[in-house]
Amino acid sequence: xxxxxxxxxxxxxxxxxxxxxxxxxxxxxxxxxxxxxxxxxxxxxxxxxxxxxxxxxxxxxxxxxxxxxxxxxxxxxxxxxxxxxxxxxxxxxxxxxxxxxxxxxxxxxxxxxxxxxxxxxxxxxxxxxxxxxxxxxxxxxxxxxxxxxxxxxxxxxxxxxxxxx
Numbered sequence: 001x002x003x004x005x006x007x008x009x010x011x012x013x014x015x016x017x018x019x020x021x022x023x024x025x026x027x028x029x030x031x032x033x034x035x036x037x038x039x040x041x042x043x044x045x046x047x048x049x050x051x052x053x054x055x056x057x058x059x060x061x062x063x064x065x066x067x068x069x070x071x072x073x074x075x076x077x078x079x080x081x082x083x084x085x086x087x088x089x090x091x092x093x094x095x096x097x098x099x100x101x102x103x104x105x106x107x108x109x110x111x112x113x114x115x116x117x118x119x120x121x122x123x124x125x126x127x128x129x130x131x132x133x134x135x136x137x138x139x140x141x142x143x144x145x146x147x148x149x150x151x152x153x154x155x156x157x158x159x160x161x162x163x164x165x
Contacts, residue, residue, distance in 0.1 A: 036080070036089075036157060039125055043078065043091050046130050054121050057134025064138075067099035074121065076161030079142035081153040089125040089156065092142035094118070120145045 043050070051074050059069040075094035082089055097117045120142045122135040137145045146155050 039089055039130075040078075040080065040157070040159060042128070043123065043125075043130050050123055050130055050132055051121075054123070054132040054134055057132060058121075058136055059134075061134055063136075064099070067101060069097060070100050071098040072096070072121075077142070078159045079146060080156040080159070081146045082156050084152055084154055090153065091123040091125075091130070092137075092145055093121045093123070094142055095121045095136070097136075 051072075055069065055072050058072075073096045077094065079092040080089060081092060095118075097119055099117070117138060118141070120137040120140050121132070122137070122145075123130050123132045137148075140148055143155075143158070146153050
């Protein structure tokens with residue numbers, strides 16, 4: 001009789017816990033959506049400064065070797081992805097980069113140096129503030145970057161400039 005009572009009590013407690021988790025799920029999802037919307041607004045408020053910082057950091061990275069960054073054009077669309085390990089949000093923006101060869105860098109004779117390169121710029125949400133390390137993914141669009149890094153990133157949202165207007 002005592003074992004049956006304990007088993008029934010455990011089942012009732014488990015069902016109550018499951019019911020509570022299911023009841024709280026919409027609240028949790030609404031809070032996540034609110035945090036994402038706030039993060040997106042903050043990204044757009046800080047975007048001009050972030051782009052300038054990105055160019056500064058990417059240009060001093062020494063990558064690609066033997067080339068100097070001369071111009072960067074940022075697309076208006078943004079892809080947001082979450083780092084699977086840390087849970088931190090990333091904003092990925094398509095860019096076009098122009099380079100010139102650095103004298104003595106070994107790239108002076110390469111004809112393709114002057115070609116415009118497509119890439120993706122990465123921005124990171126650090127608490128409530130966006131930042132950049134100047135990380136760039138060459139030859140990948142933002143959505144392709146998420147796909148390429150699917151073991152590390154999960155797509156959260158895609159934001160198109162036409163939809164924001």
